[in-house]
Amino acid sequence: MIPLSMVNPGKRVQIIEIKGGRGIVSKLSNMGFYPGAIIEVISNRNGPLIVAKENMRLGLGFGMAHRILVRILN
Template structure:
């Protein structure tokens, strides 16, 4: 398990755990980033990540992205 920030572009991963509490956790949940959900990493160039969950695409800053841990091989 590793933070989604280390996953390369084109990766399709499953959310394993979301850390943090309060507003951060609520916001990630509203975006659909909850355990068990499939996420595609569309762009990861060191700044905000561009993610796809279902048919939705959104940018997620590095700070928030570090709270999302996924299953898969860490690079």
């Protein structure tokens, strides 16, 4: 289990846990980024990240990405 912020681009990961306030967790979950969802990291260069689910691209601040724990799938 590692923070999303440390995952290299091109990796598929499964979200395990989102640490944060209730509002943030709930907002991300409602957008489809809930614990258990499988997502892909598109770009990650020490700044904000771009992650993908289906055709959706989500920009996440580095701090936010650091609080999402994931499991690498491939």
